[in-house]
Amino acid sequence: MTWLKNIAKAFLTPREDLSTVMFLSAREILNPYWVQIFQLACIVAISALGLNLIYGFTGLFSLGHAAFYGVGAYTAALLTKLYIGAYGDEAVFATGAIFVGSLLAGGVAAALLACLVGLPTLRLTSDYLGIATLGFGVIMKVLFDNADSFLPQLGGARGMTGIARLTGIAWAVAGLVAAILVIRNLVHSTYGRALVAIREDEVAAAAMGIDTFRYKLIGFTAGCAFAGVAGGLYAHLYTFLHPSTFDFLKSFDVLMIVVLGGLGNMTGTLVASFAWVFLLEGMRVALPPEYIEFRWVLIPLLLIVTMLVRPRGLFGVREFPFLRSRVYR
């Protein structure tokens, strides 16, 4: 991982050989605060790619994405906290492996819960999944709020503290690259085509021999697993978790990113995730402090304008070259 660290270091150190304007802007932009925001954008993008798999590619309307994100965050945070609490600094060399393991565990936990929600509802039409996931989001928020009553380490409504800061820029970028590769390869295969076929016409997909219930469950579960992994990265970036971060209203943020980027368009999801995170933070800097809540006036306006100008998402059906299907030219 040293080479990744070196890259990160090179990225962080101001470069003397840049032209004056570039140099100034680089100094201005590339401070630790913005690097942290960049990592957050990567994490949000992983989560949004997961929802795009669910809603954009498979056509399942889910309103509980933030809850699955939260499940992953709490699971991963609890695991590393228990590990570091038990071994302290003695086993510091294995921390990387434990971190990856806990991220995966967060993804698995989110996937298992997704299975639990999906099994009874995915036999029905898509609307029922929307309602069920909305309810699930509310339930999970209540659970997070009261988690300290059965596991004091989780902190409950006061929030969870004492999480190691393990997420760095290398992890965030590596996680995002992995998510992009997995989803791209899945989507451009017979399995991905089966998911899109279900979105396009479930009856016709079944008539073509596709087990629609099974594939809906797979699409939903896989998408939620990405939310879980993203949640784990988030927990170890900010080292503090609060239930309000995983409120069901936060699910709409991800939903807006996916819709803005265009359903079933990975390029759009990526760009929209970064735009969303940087816009929110940028306005925090640009707007005078007393007007900071105006963000929630400007963002919806921007959304409305974008949907009017580009109703099919930012990029329509176009994708970055590396996201296209190379098999069929």
Next chain:
Amino acid sequence: MILEVQRLTRHFGGIKALDGVDLRLGRGELAGIIGPNGSGKTTLFNVITGIYRPDRGAVSLEGGEITGLPPDEISRRGVARTFQNIRLFRELTVVDNVRIAHHPHVRYGPAAALLRTGAFYREERRTREEAEEFLSIFSLRDRGKELAKNLPYGDQRKLEIARALASRPKILLLDEPAAGMNPSEVGTLMEFILRIRERFSLTVLLIEHQMRLVMGICERLVVMDFGQVIAHGRPAEIRKDPKVIAAYLGKRDDTTAKEGQA
């Protein structure tokens, strides 16, 4: 017998959409179902293909019972269909529409897809080439990269048949394949149906209102009305059957005639 339907019954609330329908189809046969709107023809297709479960009765394919199986299972056993109101995967390309039908026969697992192994590339190439062959039967090969929704209406109907064929069926059910086609298009469609039956040694059952097509290519006809089979036989016999004429044109009835005058 490749397909056997016995005393099939299906209610929707108080309406008997199917009321004890019997139907037998021999291997390689080309049969048609006709009947007025709402007589239960499409419901029969929907029950055979597993979209609806029957209340009573049985469907068997090559002697094995398929009643009540899920539609994807019935499709994998060799029953393919097209739909009255075209159901294409509109946002997929034409070639991918046909490739979807290959899904149950693709020989690589999810892991191979994620790692993009040699098997993955081989199979992707094979399914694409096979899909293109099916398209060329319908002279759609040049439009492979277009989105299905951008095809003209007639080509969409053809694509739906191509997609059904690609699922390698033993029996093909066509629900109003000529709907909305002009006379010359109907002519080519008739040739197509005959040709694909020959080439893929298919059994074909079709629902159609265009008498030219039905009388022109079907070897046997089944006439339905109010969920029941009211007649069956060769087209020439059906044409003269008084029950069929009554179902289509109405019976001479003095009471309704008087009401009509009043």
